Amino acid sequence: xxxxxxxxxxVDPSGAxxxxxxxxxxxxxxxxxAMRHLLETGESRTLDLLAIPFGPTDxxxxxxxxxxxxxxxxxxxxxxxxxxxxxxxxxxxxEHRNLDGQRVAFQIEITRMPEILxxxxxxxESGLKRLNETLITGRQGFTSENPQEEP
Amino acid sequence: MTDNSSTLGESLRRQGVTRRGFxxxxxxxxxxxxxxxxMAPAVAAALxxxxxxxxxxxxxxxxxxxxxxxxxxxxxxxxxxxxxxxSLDYHHTLQAASGAAAxxxxxxxxxxxxxxxxxxxxxxxxxxxxxYSTIAGxxxxxxxxxxxxxxxxxxxxxxxxxxxxxxxxxxxPTGAVSVSDIITDKPIINVSGxxxxxxxxxxVLAHYLxxxxxxxxxxxxxxxxxxxxxxxxxCYRRPFYDKGLFAETFDDEGARKGWCLxxxxxxxxxxxxxxxxxxxxxxxxxxxxxxxxxxxxxxPSFWDAGGFYKxxxxxTGDISRTVGIAGAAGLAIGAAAVGLNxxxxxxxxxxxxxxxxxDLEKTS
Amino acid sequence: MIExxxxxxxxxxxxxxVSLGIFVIGVVVRFFEIFSLGRAANFAEPRGTEFxxxxxxxxxxxxxxxxxxxxxxxxVIAGYVFHIGLLISLFFFVPHIQLFAATFGFGWPGLPTPIxxxxxxxxxxxxxxxxxxxxxxxxMKLLSDKEDYLVxxxxxxxxxxxxxxxxxxxxxxxxxxxxHILSIEFFLILFPFTKxxxxxxxxxxxxxxxxxxGRRGVxx
Numbered sequence: 122x123x124x125x126x127x128x129x130x131x132v133d134p135s136g137a138x139x140x141x142x143x144x145x146x147x148x149x150x151x152x153x154x155a156m157r158h159l160l161e162t163g164e165s166r167t168l169d170l171l172a173i174p175f176g177p178t179d180x181x182x183x184x185x186x187x188x189x190x191x192x193x194x195x196x197x198x199x200x201x202x203x204x205x206x207x208x209x210x211x212x213x214x215x216e217h218r219n220l221d222g223q224r225v226a227f228q229i230e231i232t233r234m235p236e237i238l239x240x241x242x243x244x245x246e247s248g249l250k251r252l253n254e255t256l257i258t259g260r261q262g263f264t265s266e267n268p269q270e271e272p
Numbered sequence: 273m274t275d276n277s278s279t280l281g282e283s284l285r286r287q288g289v290t291r292r293g294f295x296x297x298x299x300x301x302x303x304x305x306x307x308x309x310x311m312a313p314a315v316a317a318a319l320x321x322x323x324x325x326x327x328x329x330x331x332x333x334x335x336x337x338x339x340x341x342x343x344x345x346x347x348x349x350x351x352x353x354x355x356x357x358x359s360l361d362y363h364h365t366l367q368a369a370s371g372a373a374a375x376x377x378x379x380x381x382x383x384x385x386x387x388x389x390x391x392x393x394x395x396x397x398x399x400x401x402x403x404y405s406t407i408a409g410x411x412x413x414x415x416x417x418x419x420x421x422x423x424x425x426x427x428x429x430x431x432x433x434x435x436x437x438x439x440x441x442x443x444x445p446t447g448a449v450s451v452s453d454i455i456t457d458k459p460i461i462n463v464s465g466x467x468x469x470x471x472x473x474x475x476v477l478a479h480y481l482x483x484x485x486x487x488x489x490x491x492x493x494x495x496x497x498x499x500x501x502x503x504x505x506x507c508y509r510r511p512f513y514d515k516g517l518f519a520e521t522f523d524d525e526g527a528r529k530g531w532c533l534x535x536x537x538x539x540x541x542x543x544x545x546x547x548x549x550x551x552x553x554x555x556x557x558x559x560x561x562x563x564x565x566x567x568x569x570x571x572p573s574f575w576d577a578g579g580f581y582k583x584x585x586x587x588t589g590d591i592s593r594t595v596g597i598a599g600a601a602g603l604a605i606g607a608a609a610v611g612l613n614x615x616x617x618x619x620x621x622x623x624x625x626x627x628x629x630x631d632l633e634k635t636s
Numbered sequence: 637m638i639e640x641x642x643x644x645x646x647x648x649x650x651x652x653x654v655s656l657g658i659f660v661i662g663v664v665v666r667f668f669e670i671f672s673l674g675r676a677a678n679f680a681e682p683r684g685t686e687f688x689x690x691x692x693x694x695x696x697x698x699x700x701x702x703x704x705x706x707x708x709x710x711x712v713i714a715g716y717v718f719h720i721g722l723l724i725s726l727f728f729f730v731p732h733i734q735l736f737a738a739t740f741g742f743g744w745p746g747l748p749t750p751i752x753x754x755x756x757x758x759x760x761x762x763x764x765x766x767x768x769x770x771x772x773x774x775x776m777k778l779l780s781d782k783e784d785y786l787v788x789x790x791x792x793x794x795x796x797x798x799x800x801x802x803x804x805x806x807x808x809x810x811x812x813x814x815x816h817i818l819s820i821e822f823f824l825i826l827f828p829f830t831k832x833x834x835x836x837x838x839x840x841x842x843x844x845x846x847x848x849x850g851r852r853g854v855x856x
Contacts, residue, residue: 143511144508166310167309167310168309169302169303171303171550171555173549174506175508176508176530176561177508179508196292196296198296199289199293199297217296217300219300224554224555226299226300226303227303228309237295237299241290241291241292242291243291244292490808491640491808492808513730513749514748514749514750515748516745516747516748516749518730534730534734542809544809571641571810572639572641572642573639573641573645577644577645578648582738583735583738585731585732586738587649587652587735588648588649588652589648589649589652591653591656591735591738592740592741594656594657594660595739597657598657598658598659598661598664599661601657602660602661602662602664602668603664603668605665605668606667606672607668609665609668609669609672610668610669610672613669613672613673614672
């Protein structure tokens, strides 16, 4: 791939038209609508960016418009995922990559907290189980104070 | 590979996949299936309980491009597909076994999963002579018929299997036909394309696995989720078509500015596929984005549908020649008609008599 | 069953060649006939020129006579609307221009598709209006014969199928595109032998009218 990267591809700087569909603007309007909906009803919305016909520059346009807000997180679950809040609070960009680093999902979530960030009961349960095992085997003194078994 | 007893959820948990990982996997699957973005939890619930189906993959008159495409599928990766989604029991390009052992694997899978396995076919079937294409001495026709007999459904991958493709192009020397020309008593899903988009192949398998049903199909037996809209309607260059801005050659100003490629022969208006949104090479680009018109490779008879570089509205024949020949014929006929008219006129003139006042008085 | 795609390939191939051949032969022969018959020699002394008034009449007859407009406003308005709509759709839709360019070797710029779309709708509405007028106006009804209705259908179908094809209102697309091309082929085949020939002959008729009046030294 490095060899390919060396090939110089001239980009026409005047090409303001090249590859913009105007879909970025439509998406921003959709996002504004979803934000109002979130405030009024508390319901979240998700927009799948992979399902929208984007020209070569649409994605950059949209992301630069959304910008970077206060929160960002990186997950390691079946490959890396990046989640960041845009400069509009409640609007999150969620990008999932697989173990090969290829993008498998790319979404905008309009929600208070993206679900992927929340700890899930099944994982808490297995975490608790592991912690209990550590406590039993590692430090004798703690076992009596932590009698709770997993439900 | 034939362990179908545990569900997908169980098998993933055994591998130490967390709930977050599973949710992410389901989000990717929902996205791939072109489901509404909020459907990921429903997909998760279904996938949790799904069992891996046995899959037998038969390759007939094909170029292996469809398999090449599948192995470049990225969402989820082919490893995921092979080991988590399905139990691929026979695929003569990918399997390690060969010869008698390979055929034995096919027969075992057919026997163990009778009525339940999925049959995937790429390539067309020659009817001209059974010897044109054989595997282990078995003709393609015979192998398709006996393997399809016990299948739950048949997935025809690629334009050759779906519609006959290149082998069927005029003059069709091998008498190639599509799967649906032979198998009529099983549900058939056509995943056309030359090759099909990798994620569409895996998407159809994932749909079957997730919902245990066949996806909604269009007139040509293709899944609506991927073949529901034309290339033209989802093309990012469509606004230029509507404004009347076209590239006239592959290197003019219009081409550099990314204008519509209709005049350069783009078949987008008649081609139904998901290239414009799913794109190729890990979502890098797709033919129109890289500056070449769509060939319409997902459509029946696309090889014979006129030149690749002729605009769609231009008839397939040489119309200038037709007009020339017809014009010449018209001139010849017209000249003959003139001759006849002249003759009739001169005859009329000869019979013409001059009428004088005296003549009129006589008759009155 | 004929596959829609095979049908489309047939109408774009053999059928188009045949119908275009009949159209060209028919039109050429009709012109030969008209020109070779000519007009009877006029031995009267001319009081004016023929050429100028003939050409002028070709243009002036584009504007309807005031009396006609007063008596039959619908015929005039709907007639104009449908003709203009038809001509814009036919000559300024880019796929059509590509067809002409492939035939004659040269093309011309097209119009944005929303404009062509609106023109097609006007054309369809205009055609429906003239049909309604033909059916409800007693004089028009009396004057109409089978050929008038045939010619109406031949003109209406390409517009209708073209509109349906552009908006993909029929599934599968190759079927409706094929029907659109087939409707044009019927139009081409019957064109030289029906009143559709007025597309060309109207210029001849106007010229003769103007020229005859010019020769007599009267205004046409």
